Amino acid sequence: MTKYTNQDRFLIAVDCIIFGFDGEHLKLLLIKRGFEPEKDKWSLMGGFVGPQESLDNAANRVLTQLTGLEGVYLEQIQAYGDPLRDPIERTFSVTYFALIDINKYKMQITDQYHAEWFLLKDAPKLIFDHGAMVENAKKKIRYKAALHPILFELLPKKFTIPQLQNLYEDVYNTSIDNRNFIRKLTSTGLLIKLPEKDKSASKKGAFYFKLDKKKYVANFQAFLNFIPNPDKLISG
Amino acid sequence: MTKYTNQDRFLIAVDCIIFGFDGEHLKLLLIKRGFEPEKDKWSLMGGFVGPQESLDNAANRVLTQLTGLEGVYLEQIQAYGDPLRDPIERTFSVTYFALIDINKYKMQITDQYHAEWFLLKDAPKLIFDHGAMVENAKKKIRYKAALHPILFELLPKKFTIPQLQNLYEDVYNTSIDNRNFIRKLTSTGLLIKLPEKDKSASKKGAFYFKLDKKKYVANFQAFLNFIPNPDKLISG
DNA sequence: AATATTAAACGTCAAACTAACGATTAATAT
DNA sequence: ATATTAATCGTTAGTTTGACGTTTAATATT
Known part of the structure; x- marks a missing residue:
């Protein structure tokens, strides 16, 4: 008795919807995806969940990779699992939203990820279902902030x-x-x-x-x- | 380019927190788990997500299997992914809560699953992290019902x-x-x-x-x- | 020195909502 | 006749809401 038999196993990723505020506007941090498919298209920052990581750990790791920040406010939103959401291979994704002070984001422009802040209304088209993820995150932050002091x-x-x-x-x-x-x-x-x-x-x-x-x-x-x-x- | 390389793949399950009301009390539908590990212990009704199923599909399937009901109110709560939550093999779980009229639940007592309704306060200890899942679902239903007419x-x-x-x-x-x-x-x-x-x-x-x-x-x-x-x- | 600009500290007020509670009537099983 | 539950009318003090008025303070700009 070491494994469950006759079951399929899948990739699991986390994707972060990173909100930032610069004193004037709420913005979204996006990256240019570094690998195929959809290489060099705009995307949420994400990553596959490793074998020893919890979902929260993975989201924190991904966020730190991109921003250099630790201890950021991070909250799980939702799991996405449409069988066709990633054309290469079925991948589940759990989304998180992060709230950070833009002025804290001083990531070296070595910029492995080509990250950029976008005004919410000016955000480009995103890969896969990332656009829907962002819409959902916007609803969530509005809903939550109406009742809790997260902002x-x-x-x-x-x-x-x-x-x-x-x-x-x-x-x-x-x-x-x-x-x-x-x-x-x-x-x-x-x-x-x-x-x-x-x-x-x-x-x-x-x-x-x-x-x-x-x-x-x-x-x-x-x-x-x-x-x-x-x-x-x-x-x- | 057909698959992502060098990544681990995992089992993904859905678990349903099934709330029912009989005109007097809010109750929880639990089953006796039918396989190892923790065989015959009380558990949430769940199941692995199949290769062609979305998460919502899987949750609906699981719910119909147990209750015979279709078109039930079902809402995703949260994904759980602690590496050790299942001792046999790492398994992610996405929880859903379901709201049903207990009197509609007339499942044949062939009772493949040995399901039983429990008063919320009298619910037995559950396997794995299912107890925490139920607590979370209770919070969610309270939160949501304070603002939306889901009850x-x-x-x-x-x-x-x-x-x-x-x-x-x-x-x-x-x-x-x-x-x-x-x-x-x-x-x-x-x-x-x-x-x-x-x-x-x-x-x-x-x-x-x-x-x-x-x-x-x-x-x-x-x-x-x-x-x-x-x-x-x-x-x- | 005058002006424009933003911050912020007061205040007013009608309307709506809240929670707590009083009293009465209706239907019917016992 | 009585007890019980359902339902319909209140009342009332207190709070919250949103809209809006006024005045003062600080300072950079001209």
């Missing part, structure tokens, strides 16, 4: 209110009343105001804030409602 | 308000004020009152209702809030 993962440790509001506005492609936004934010108690200001983006400068880690963890699972009328915005 | 899938076509309220109370292990519940329900416009009554559960009898299918579909993705203070109840 902070896209910001540096110190961030300003205008940055945060830009982020929410970009994710939901909407405009938010600044006074209501601040009121809702402060009511969460999640933010700690710092004495310093960011003067790069405006004349007056905007105060930096940081997350109250304890409250962040405590409130993470709570149902919040950061976004007015998310039901009108979300369609998946 | 109707657990009821017969004709159901009564008391049945529906029992269901919500059982899923969230809470008690709900009947007057507020009805008000919230009717405000969704999802229910159509039928002239008949169910007299099996009470002396007065309770009117049957059916779903307004069109409104059901239209409202399915909306963020609702069926449950007071779900943030106090949900912890995953």
Whole structure:
């Protein structure tokens, strides 16, 4: 009794939908695929799962390979298993989304992967079912961020209110009343105001804030409602 | 170029967390595993994914095998891939939850699988990581049902308000004020009152209702809030 | 020195929603 | 006649929502 008999075995990959924010727009990190089929076409960063790796391990490895970053926020989205999704050989893929601060991404432009940041709307056509994976990831991040404070993962440790509001506005492609936004934010108690200001983006400068880690963890699972009328915005 | 070289291939299974409701309690359908390892231990119903099957196909097949039902509500939850989760051979598993009306489950007691309904709290210890899978499925169903009207899938076509309220109370292990519940329900416009009554559960009898299918579909993705203070109840 | 620009700190207000609870009527098995 | 469950009407205080008004602060630009 060492193996299951008469069963087929398949390749298993992970693919990462890597979201980044630069203070203004939400972006997507894509690579030019390095091998056949579809060599040099735009693709999600992915990789086959190795024999000793868990799915989470594989996703983290793939992400670190591309970005040099560790400890990034990573969450499993969904498994894809259409028999024909990869024309060469049947391959299952488990998708993850990653949230990173673009300014942390300083990968050497040795650039084994020819990675590039794209605005969500300007993203090129992707190989296989990667386009559908990205659409799904966008829905997921919107859904989750309407209820949980995950978007902070896209910001540096110190961030300003205008940055945060830009982020929410970009994710939901909407405009938010600044006074209501601040009121809702402060009511969460999640933010700690710092004495310093960011003067790069405006004349007056905007105060930096940081997350109250304890409250962040405590409130993470709570149902919040950061976004007015998310039901009108979300369609998946 | 017919295959990817130098990569390992693995078994892939689907496992179904089958929830059922009998008008009083939410239950879980488990089977006695029919083969080694862990033969005759309680387990989720699952099966290996075949070479021509998508994941959804495989989950539907497995569900039909066990229950004889087709067209059941089935939703992918998550992929599990710990290298040691199956001691015989590395096997990935993609979990699905199914929602069915227990009274529809009339599988012949030929009972190839020795299936049995368990109250959620009375469920036995399960093989491998199936216990964790069930816990996760419980969180998922609570989360989803707080925002989307999925629990109707657990009821017969004709159901009564008391049945529906029992269901919500059982899923969230809470008690709900009947007057507020009805008000919230009717405000969704999802229910159509039928002239008949169910007299099996009470002396007065309770009117049957059916779903307004069109409104059901239209409202399915909306963020609702069926449950007071779900943030106090949900912890995953 | 005046101006333009952005940040942010107050506030107002009507409408909607929430949760908790009161009272009453209806149907029927016992 | 009584007990039980279903269902329909409330009420009410408190909170949340979204829309919008006003004012002050800081500073780079002119």
